[in-house]
Amino acid sequence: MDQLKGMQSFVRVVETGSLSAAARDAGITQPTVSKTISNLERTVGARLLERSFTGLTVTDAGKRFYEQAKRVLDAYEEALADVHGAREQPSGAIRVSAPVGIGQAHLSAAIQHFLETHPKIQVELILNDRMIDLVEEGVDLAVRLGGELPGNLIARKIASSPRVLLASPQYLDRFGAPAALEELADHNFVRYAWLQGGDRITFHREGQASEVAVRGRFRINSSHAVRECLASGFALGMAPLWLVGDLLQSGQLVRILPAWEAAPHEVHILYPSRRFVPVRTRALIEFLQATIPAWPGMEKV
Structure with missing residues (x-):
């Protein structure tokens, strides 16, 4: 049982990143956790954590032991669940x-x-x-x-969630709507910064695929910021329906070139x-x- 407690303490130290955080989670003192880890290292016969003034580093042996310890603890909890009937009330x-x-x-x-x-x-x-x-x-x-x-x-x-082309009514009033995919290059297109494919996007329509280039002065690594940018009328762009469905329903955004969709999320x-x-x-x-x-x-x- 001491070895099991040692594995539990070690796993929590790795996951929280510190002895003090693991101690708070377990409701015990930091010296107790430190002693438990030291006893575990003696039992294993290897140093699992490197301690320094700047914090803890998991050793290569510690990384391997962590993966095995997680499996052991999962199996232990599975056995307890079977015996105690915890399948009805998991914890x-x-x-x-x-x-x-x-x-x-x-x-x-x-x-x-x-x-x-x-x-x-x-x-x-x-x-x-x-x-x-x-x-x-x-x-x-x-x-x-x-x-x-x-x-x-x-x-x-x-x-999955379809990804569609959108713009606000204000944007369309100022700049008009593109009549074809190729015309997207003439518009300010806001896009997600980590979008695969960069400035070239492939759209699909009834089995037909078309790759087009888009241009824009604003790239954002936040999907909610893309949503806000579209709603403000600064640019047009593409977004999944899970992100903008409510704005479409309220009329704050409208679909453009609705026959075309990008690969779904x-x-x-x-x-x-x-x-x-x-x-x-x-x-x-x-x-x-x-x-x-x-x-x-x-x-x-």
Whole structure:
């Protein structure tokens, strides 16, 4: 049992980044956590953490041990769930990663609803538009929109959202609407800064594909800032319906060249490809799999 507690303390230190944070989470003192880690290192026969005045660094041996320890702890929790009947009331902490835009627009509220129906679960939601290493960051699952998916993760595609061309009525009053895709090059086109393909975008219409160049003086690495820019009338552009569906419905934005769409935003749930997925994580995966396709602007796949 001491070794199990040692693994639990070590995993939490890695995931929180400090002895003091791990101690606060466990409700014990920092010296107790430090002693537990030292005892674990003696048992393992290797240094797992390098300690310095600037903080902690996980050693190569520590990184390998962390991955194995997570599997052991997941299997332990799975066994407890079977014995105690915790499948009906899962418990524990879940770390979730998601893009900032969809996290602010929909996911945060959805997780709050999930927590209302699962009172013994805690969720840490980490919003970041960059793809992160789930194992290295101690993340249990991630929600991702499009892009290449890591081959070492389990990926479930659960929904998609069409990406369409839009402008505000104010913009169209000032500059007119493009009558063909080629005319997009004559307009101020705001785009997401990390959009794959750069200034060339491929649009589709009834099986036909057309790649066009767009030009604009404003690039933004925030989907919500793109939304605000479109609504203000500064530029026209492209956005997924999950981001702008309400603005279309209210008339603040209108579709242009509506027959053409870019490749949709595909929504995936990712989680580490390990054998044991904790009951609490499975519960959240199943909840998101049922909930996300019902969000405005989403389509079930």
